[in-house]
Amino acid sequence: MYIAVCISRFKDCPLCGADVEKIEDDPDLQGVVDRFIEGHGRIKRAQTNTEEEAEGEKKTVIYEDVSLERGSFLVQQAMRALRANNIESAKSRLNVCVEDVKEQLETMGHTPELCSQLGAVLGMLGDCCRATADSSSAIAYFEESVNFLMKVPKDDLEITHTLSVSLNKIGDLKYYDGDLQAARSYYSQALDVRRDAMKHNSSVPSQILDISTSLAKVADVDRNLANEDAAVSGFKEAIKMLESLTIDDQEVGLEQRRQSVLKFVNSQLEKK
The missing domain is CATH 1.20.58 (Methane Monooxygenase Hydroxylase; Chain G, domain 1)
Incomplete structure (x- = not known):
């Protein structure tokens, strides 16, 4: 069910932050979700040739992610969790966001917009790991962030700043570990x-x-x-x-x- 798939990704409620102890089926609420998807969801139609269309063959309709702003919503909720010092909750939201962007990369390619989005989110995951003193994971996330941000043209000040900050944060972690040459x-x-x-x-x-x-x-x-x-x-x-x-x-x-x-x-x- 759509609701179960969404909420099962999180350990707490995306809105109020309360812990999710169990998930129970609600047919009435599921019906509301189904009707929303039917009426407003983004639709992707399977590719067909002109002969099939002429014959009136029934085409497959696939309903994709209904939230056009899900990435922005997830990041906002991750920031809320970080402010509450709920690091694991923030990481769970950011990881979902990473999965979403990587899926788009597979279909749309490494566009500057997607690379910059992914680089920024990976940098936030690095911050989460750094907050829990997991320096090795933090460095891995920052390095992946740098890898994607390097693919973006350097004519955007915000992207340039994010890239340089990720590089500096790796340097900081190397510095604290005593690896001065790497820093x-x-x-x-x-x-x-x-x-x-x-x-x-x-x-x-x-x-x-x-x-x-x-x-x-x-x-x-x-x-x-x-x-x-x-x-x-x-x-x-x-x-x-x-x-x-x-x-x-x-x-x-x-x-x-x-x-x-x-x-x-x-x-x-x-x-x-």
Whole structure:
């Protein structure tokens, strides 16, 4: 039954969050669902040739997913679960979303829209695993996220930001595990992505902040690798960019972020 198939994917109610203890058949409610699908569901008709159509042969009708916005709904519910610190619930919703997008990839191919959607959701799954200290799974999800986001043209600032963030998060996990060389590699990749994006969006404050943050991350690793000259050079470049950055008075969040990164970089430079 349609309702059972949907709700059995979750351990709690998608709307109120209550635990699902058991599922019982409800013929009346199932009838409502059936009538909705019949009247409003998306329809996919089997391919037929003109001769079959001329003969009036009955064609197979397959009802597909009736929710045009299911992916958006699942992500919203996953975010709700994350805010409530219900990590497993969030993961279950995000995994359903991943399954949906991968099914579309098989039929529609690796379109930029699908790759960007999948990359973003995989990154959220990485965040879920990181929240539970499952670093190996987190890295696997972030790497898969990067793999799909790399297939998307880099002319979209949001996609570029998501890609660089996934790379940085892998770098962070490698850093905490003590693998400094791997951490530097991922931080450098994120920096390269952000520098390339800045070539076409040089006046966007958020891009300059992103690059400054990446410069600080690379410089911090260089210092830990005893490459002091490279570290000082990176910190100085970050400071120069941050001090020359002008942010609109209404962009309070960006200014707070600028001050935070600038404070960190100055403190690191003073340790020389």
